[in-house]
Amino acid sequence: MASVVVDRERRVWSLSTQHTTYALHATEDGKLVQLHWGVRLAPAEAAGLAGRPHITAPYDLPLDIEEQLPVDGGLRWGVPSLQVTFIGGVRSLELALVSDHIEQEPHGTRLDLVLADTHFPLTVVLHYRVREDCDVVERWTTLRHTGGGDTPVTVHRADSGNWLLPELPHYRYSAVWGAWSAEHQLRREPLPRGELTFGSRHGLTGHQANPWIMLDDGTATEDRGEVWTVALAWSGSWRLTAQRRFEGRVAVSAGFGHEGVTWRLQPGEELTTPPVLGAYSEGGFGAASRAWHGYARQYVLPLAQEVRPVLYNSWEAVAFDVEEEGQLEIARKAADLGVELFVMDDGWFGRRVDSSAGLGDWWPNPERFPEGLDRLADEVRRLGMGFGVWVEPEMVNPDSDLYRTHPDWVLHHPNRRREELRTQLVLNFAREDVGEWAFGWLDKLVGDHGITFLKWDMNRAFSQAGWPAREKDGDGDQDRLWIDHTRNVYAVMDRLRANHPDLRIESCAGGGGRVDFGILARTDEVWTSDNTDAFHRQSIQHGFSQVYPAGVMAAWVTDAGRAPLAYRFHVAMAGVLGFGGNLHQWSPEDIAEARELVARYKDIRATVQHGEQYRLGAEPGRGLSAIQYVYRDEVAVLLFHPHPEVLPAPGLLRLAGLDADAVYQEYTGAGAAGPKATGRVLMSVGLPVRDRLAPGDWASALIRLRPAR
Numbered sequence: 001m002a003s004v005v006v007d008r009e010r011r012v013w014s015l016s017t018q019h020t021t022y023a024l025h026a027t028e029d030g031k032l033v034q035l036h037w038g039v040r041l042a043p044a045e046a047a048g049l050a051g052r053p054h055i056t057a058p059y060d061l062p063l064d065i066e067e068q069l070p071v072d073g074g075l076r077w078g079v080p081s082l083q084v085t086f087i088g089g090v091r092s093l094e095l096a097l098v099s100d101h102i103e104q105e106p107h108g109t110r111l112d113l114v115l116a117d118t119h120f121p122l123t124v125v126l127h128y129r130v131r132e133d134c135d136v137v138e139r140w141t142t143l144r145h146t147g148g149g150d151t152p153v154t155v156h157r158a159d160s161g162n163w164l165l166p167e168l169p170h171y172r173y174s175a176v177w178g179a180w181s182a183e184h185q186l187r188r189e190p191l192p193r194g195e196l197t198f199g200s201r202h203g204l205t206g207h208q209a210n211p212w213i214m215l216d217d218g219t220a221t222e223d224r225g226e227v228w229t230v231a232l233a234w235s236g237s238w239r240l241t242a243q244r245r246f247e248g249r250v251a252v253s254a255g256f257g258h259e260g261v262t263w264r265l266q267p268g269e270e271l272t273t274p275p276v277l278g279a280y281s282e283g284g285f286g287a288a289s290r291a292w293h294g295y296a297r298q299y300v301l302p303l304a305q306e307v308r309p310v311l312y313n314s315w316e317a318v319a320f321d322v323e324e325e326g327q328l329e330i331a332r333k334a335a336d337l338g339v340e341l342f343v344m345d346d347g348w349f350g351r352r353v354d355s356s357a358g359l360g361d362w363w364p365n366p367e368r369f370p371e372g373l374d375r376l377a378d379e380v381r382r383l384g385m386g387f388g389v390w391v392e393p394e395m396v397n398p399d400s401d402l403y404r405t406h407p408d409w410v411l412h413h414p415n416r417r418r419e420e421l422r423t424q425l426v427l428n429f430a431r432e433d434v435g436e437w438a439f440g441w442l443d444k445l446v447g448d449h450g451i452t453f454l455k456w457d458m459n460r461a462f463s464q465a466g467w468p469a470r471e472k473d474g475d476g477d478q479d480r481l482w483i484d485h486t487r488n489v490y491a492v493m494d495r496l497r498a499n500h501p502d503l504r505i506e507s508c509a510g511g512g513g514r515v516d517f518g519i520l521a522r523t524d525e526v527w528t529s530d531n532t533d534a535f536h537r538q539s540i541q542h543g544f545s546q547v548y549p550a551g552v553m554a555a556w557v558t559d560a561g562r563a564p565l566a567y568r569f570h571v572a573m574a575g576v577l578g579f580g581g582n583l584h585q586w587s588p589e590d591i592a593e594a595r596e597l598v599a600r601y602k603d604i605r606a607t608v609q610h611g612e613q614y615r616l617g618a619e620p621g622r623g624l625s626a627i628q629y630v631y632r633d634e635v636a637v638l639l640f641h642p643h644p645e646v647l648p649a650p651g652l653l654r655l656a657g658l659d660a661d662a663v664y665q666e667y668t669g670a671g672a673a674g675p676k677a678t679g680r681v682l683m684s685v686g687l688p689v690r691d692r693l694a695p696g697d698w699a700s701a702l703i704r705l706r707p708a709r
Helices: 043-051 284-300 324-337 374-382 401-405 432-449 468-472 478-499 534-544 565-572 588-610 679-684
Strands: 003-007 012-016 020-026 032-039 082-085 095-105 108-117 122-131 136-145 153-164 172-177 185-190 194-200 212-216 227-232 238-244 250-256 263-265 270-272 276-281 311-313 341-344 386-391 453-456 504-507 525-527 553-557 576-579 612-617 625-631 634-641 663-668 671-678 699-707
Touching (some): 003 095, 003 108, 003 122, 012 108, 020 043, 032 153, 082 136, 095 122, 136 153, 136 263, 153 227, 153 276, 172 194, 185 534, 212 238, 212 250, 212 284, 227 238, 227 284, 250 478, 263 270, 276 284, 284 612, 324 341, 324 374, 324 588, 341 453, 374 386, 386 432, 432 478, 478 504, 534 565, 553 565, 565 576, 565 588, 565 699, 576 588, 588 625, 588 634, 663 679, 671 679
Parallel strands (some): 311 576, 341 386, 386 453, 504 525, 553 576
Antiparallel strands (some): 003 012, 012 020, 020 032, 082 153, 136 270, 136 276, 153 250, 172 185, 172 212, 194 238, 612 625, 663 671, 663 699
């Protein structure tokens, strides 16, 4: 189904996915421009677009937003996707197409378009990939310094690609913004004229924004309308800019790095950008989300076919009061609830009795674990659970043996304060010796103790992001650390997984600060937010679900907030269920109810984690909302009505994604129950829901449906 077809006479390349086509064209003056991104066209139809007039601005000057990679140079004044400086201070790029190459791959087709500067030694390769049974187009760029001598090319900006939208009567954008403990807050607003930029200067994906944007004409709904999405697969600093021009049209350029950061390409070197991904959907925001979820499961996640276990994390029960007997006591309580993975959080290592010391000294605290971790790990496994631990490899406390031995390992500048945040400094993972150190102790920790889960945290952003040794060596390219730090984090994770096939990793960064398709390629789930209040979590999880699937969304039942236990469980059941509450303080009634709810989650978790997701009803917290999952012949619906309004909840809820001709019936642990209805009736008339919700605040319910036997 995925294909790349070239019409050499008209110099048009058509990249077709399951339902869409992305077409580009080399113009007579040497520019590579986008012709089409939308519904699937036949190659001849796409090639025919090359004869149409291109976008023009006043004075008949071409608009750079239609280019595949707008450069800094020539008659261009928009947002450049590529900016470099050559010898002599020349900042103007003049690229010409040199060649193309099409290659069939195991699960798709790849196109490489090679361009070269007309005078200076720089080659730019634009890469494209389309996959089978998927509507996501992957793009990335490689810069190559092809000269000799010792003169570098300075790179100021290197985006992965520029995407042009069709001409629409109006433009609206959807994106998420927020802060620590309030991540993934969905915004859906008219796209302003000019330039709208989202990004991170933090050295990681960030809590304040996430590297994706959806665009529509202002009329799309959850189940209707055209939606275009651009997403960047990168876990460091990034920038995404949507340009809305006065003359018409919108383009989105995205890539790693942020303003003020420059990189140098030495002769013979190359720089490859992370993938920027584009997807088009005709089925509204819901279909766009499902396309991204399917792409993640099929082509991003390392082991998407697995069912994630129910997890217990000890942090909220004991905080830094971590010692062997206490961990064993709470592990027994967790196992009794049906937990399958026990994770010991911060405080087990070095002299770590609070947040001020020990970070970086990754060996069991001898006073708290006099025999190391073996007894705890063995007992946890005897209880039928996997054993995991919290780690923060990229950070160090100044009060640690590691920092006293290697003060040069942290990000810093000469003659400047080493400013602490959370009494931490950031280790420079761009250094090969730091990466080798991290891999060494992590490899030993996992191997010696049979650890099957790492909660990999990163609790602060970069500051004083310098690397003085690079200046002393004459390289003068300290800013490469903004790229190489992230790449070496990736490399350590990849090596650990290769050495320990049973190891699973959760990405955490002070909550949801490192969530993107780059980190998801080497982790199994992400910590969505440090905010575990069930009501707050609903809006966080709603924004998260726009692009990322439920099967990677860690969601805990804790003691936070005012909602009753069942409501907290139902919110957490919408993703990968976990616990973080203080089980010592739970009543016998709470324990019994929790045990039953864990069992009910296990019945539906394959449907939640692997199924197609449909967001139904109102937005979370604004009336009756619901999340529906469909997987094979199983249907699970989670209902929420936190605060009754003047009018009661609707009596019927229209479902989605069912087999119209199949006959469905509610299913409980005791078997089938209730009346039967066809999928057509459930989708057009609705499922009766009012009687399933208890009166008063914090009403919620779980409904399971199956085809009637």
